[in-house]
Amino acid sequence: MRITQAVRIRGQRYRLSFEDGPDAEIDRRTFDEAGYAVGSVLTQEEWEALAALSEQNRLRERALYLLAGRSYGKKELTRKLARPARGSAANAEAADATAQRMEQLGLVDDAAYAALRARDMQRVKLYPRRRIAAELAAKGLDRELIRQTVQQLNAEDEEIACLFLQKKYPDALRSDADRRRAAAALLRRGFAYEDIRRALLRCAPDGEQPEETWL
Numbered sequence: 001m002r003i004t005q006a007v008r009i010r011g012q013r014y015r016l017s018f019e020d021g022p023d024a025e026i027d028r029r030t031f032d033e034a035g036y037a038v039g040s041v042l043t044q045e046e047w048e049a050l051a052a053l054s055e056q057n058r059l060r061e062r063a064l065y066l067l068a069g070r071s072y073g074k075k076e077l078t079r080k081l082a083r084p085a086r087g088s089a090a091n092a093e094a095a096d097a098t099a100q101r102m103e104q105l106g107l108v109d110d111a112a113y114a115a116l117r118a119r120d121m122q123r124v125k126l127y128p129r130r131r132i133a134a135e136l137a138a139k140g141l142d143r144e145l146i147r148q149t150v151q152q153l154n155a156e157d158e159e160i161a162c163l164f165l166q167k168k169y170p171d172a173l174r175s176d177a178d179r180r181r182a183a184a185a186l187l188r189r190g191f192a193y194e195d196i197r198r199a200l201l202r203c204a205p206d207g208e209q210p211e212e213t214w215l
Contacts, residue, residue: 001042006031012061027054055091059098067102073113074099075140114141114149126164128157131190161191161199173204 005017012028030053036042042050059081066072066080081095102108114136121127121135129150136146165173169182179200186196 001044001047003036003038003040003042006038024051026051027057030054030057052094055094056098059091059094060101063098063102064107067107071113071116072108073110073139073141074103074108077102077108079140110141110145111149114145115152118149118153122153122155122160126160126167127189128160128191128195129153130192134190157191157195158198158202161186161195162203164189165199165203173200 001021002019003016004019006014007017008028009015009025013025014028014031015023015025016031017023030050034050034053036050063077063081066077072080078092078095078099081098082092099108117136117139118132121132122129127135132153133146133150136149137143164186165182168185169178173179173182183196183200186199187193191199
């Protein structure tokens with residue numbers, strides 16, 4: 001396989017043309033450091049090894065780019081890396097290996113990620129515990145880790161439901177119709193019936209003890 005042309009595309013990649021084969025794309029740094037150039041001749045085995053190394057380097061750079069923006073769980077990062085990129089095929093095995101390497105370097109920590117996400121969902125998004133657990137499961141986190149993480153949350157669901165009511169319905173709990181709307185909103189967020197009942201009674205206007213006809 002003789003390289004007849006190497007055209008730089010999209011900043012960090014080359015499109016290589018071969019004398020006796022189809023064009024291919026490769027990571028520019030990988031190609032340059034390998035010492036190849038236009039006119040170099042590669043065996044099929046040498047090309048396959050170079051292409052594999054290029055994919056590893058591409059995934060590593062993408063992983064570092066993603067982790068610079070926010071934290072990821074290991075499986076979530078693997079899924080992200082395994083998605084096909086322009087000019088590259090999806091490679092689940094290479095993506096998993098890259099995520100493992102990020103974990104070894106301390107850049108991916110499922111326990112820290114789970115704790116951070118859980119606190120954010122409880123205190124910022126005002127989600128109940130069972131919804132937090134479902135959201136963490138959707139990120140591919142371990143079931144036992146999720147259980148431990150949710151147990152360590154400080155606030156109970158009733159408290160979070162009250163915060164939601166204070167934020168979304170500060171002056172709208174004076175009638176059964178208002179309370180029914182608030183209860184429906186809490187149900188949609190995943191709160192349990194009993195936590196909703198206690199929160200609505202707890203957040204009733206001062207001096208009012210409404211009958212529970214709105215439930």
